[in-house]
Amino acid sequence: MTICVWCARTFEPPVTLQDLLRWRPLPVPALCLNCQERFTPITGAHCPACGRQQATTVRCHDCERWGAETLTNRALFQYDAGMKAYMQQYKFQGDYALRKALQTPLYQALAQQSYDVLVPIPVDQRTWLTRGFNQVTGWLHGQPFQQVLRVKADHKSQPQSAKTRAERLVTPQPFMLDAAAAKIIVNQRVLLLDDVYTTGRTLRQAASQIYLGGAKAVTSLTLAR
Amino acid sequence: MINLSEYFGRRLPATTGTDRLGTGKLAVKRVGQRYQCQRCQQWLANSDQLPNGAWYCRQCLQLGRVTSQTKLYTIPEPNRFSPSESPLTWTGKLSPDQQRAAEKIRQHVQQGQSQLLWAVTGAGKTEIVYPALAWAVARGWRVAWASPRVDVCLELAPRIQAAFAAVSQCVLYGEQPAPYRYSQLTVCTTHQLLRFEHAFDWIIVDEVDAFPLATSPLLQLAITRAEKPTGQHLYLTATPGEKLQRQIRQRTLVATYLPLRYHGYLLPQLRVKLAWRWREYLRKGRLPRPLIQQLLTYLQKGQRFLLFVPHVRDLPEIMAELGRQGIRGGVSVHAADPERTCKVQALRDQRLSFLVTTTILERGVTFPNIAVVILGGDDAVFSTAALVQIAGRAGRSAKFPGGEVTCYVQTQTRAVRRAQVMITRLNRQGKQRGGRRP
Ligand SMILES: [Zn+2]
């Protein structure tokens, strides 16, 4: 018997043949089947730039508008009603325990990516004080990462959701590189990690800072698109 | 600018103006080796710590997160309301029976007693409380009308506001769109009471036996703490649980009975019918023959009906089978259904001929002329209270006081038998007060 971290109901974790054949001890799933099904994984064809689910593999309309500022992002889940409900409770209500819900899928997704350094998108000082955690690093479970990006002290934090698309697109560079960053990322393949891909602005701003620090390549992974 | 009235009789975190709010109390406190939430009194798990070092409570997260770095502030309830001589603007009339019950309730309130009103489904219990409420409001009391069910609150709020048109009212529930406003009347879910402390002179708890209040010590604590030490409460129910019934028998709780519906007709009794192996039928996507027959007859007569089934997961299969059997013109509805209100209204407006549903429609919904059918009344989800409530959907209007209630079972359970006994007993009392058979 396990208690689902999201709905608090008890459930019998299913055991697959694959699990039994693995030599490692069985990981305890954090979510019951019902709650797992609230997420919609992005599978098959998707936009090569932002990772959104679509019928074709050419750049989507939104990504075309970015022109030459390309990005290679992969996303795990669609940003639908279920994911919104999850983010609402985890990020905005601050239910840190819910980080466990997506640790396993993220673990598997990271294992398939090729990169040298993992860089999570940071939260600003005020968010750190009020929320008490960085929602992105919460999903990591033992994987090494480097916090080389910082939010500039003078950056006015305003929730992305409160801005219009136009406002989000003109936000000035919010990030700066940590003093020790150069040593870590120079000539490395960097993977950025963020929660939701909305317009792609944040990730593009982060990527340009990372390139500034001498990285060889920058790609990104988000939980949702 | 901080609005101090927000803190009258409440326990809230504050970000500004704390100098005018006194010292405040820590929201999450260390007690020995563990941490306890001071808002909901639950213990934290030893994994509920944030990377910034604070401890947070997951149990009452829906009310806004509190941590070991949060302080809760209170201003003692000042009862700052403008007096009104006769606040009751309701012009309806109570039946002699309702009048008698209303008078008793008012007397108990005046004597400062906590009490219970046991009124059958369709007795008009809301209106019975009005005279006592008018008295309380005129005295400048702060009153909460709380229910464990959101739909009950939503249905009540406009009625109470209309009945007390000049009295300030605030409605509180999980996703309420309007901001909090200090008001003399608060209509809210019992959960919301966790935000209050010694605020109310009187708390009316509607559907006191409904889930989750009946089984939640947390919500019971919320009621106790929201009530002033000098305050009192009134429980309203059509189906008191065994614990409340015991308290009534032992006279530790004063009770007023209203065994007769407002229109003076007796309650429809559950007719139990055998449906051999309904569970296996259901698994194969089939329904018992007698049930199909009965529903077809209803359709031919133009009789609208509610079909109650044990589980949400059975709904699609049942709808498909009904369709194959030619029973069309209805839809299914369940708790998380976003179109729930809309579907209920469609049945009321006769745009639908039936609804297939689970126990979520057991309370708070009224249709003027409806037949009620329960499939699998012997399933554990149908408690005695649920069955009596479901049966109580039938015969609500004075024009159609009859209404059939049929319950298909494979075995006679304790809950079914008790429901029948409760209805028989209430009807016996009803008859003594002149109740008629429909
Ligand atoms: Zn769950």
Ligand SMILES: [Zn+2]
């Ligand atoms: Zn794209």
Ligand SMILES: [Zn+2]
């Ligand atoms: Zn709590």
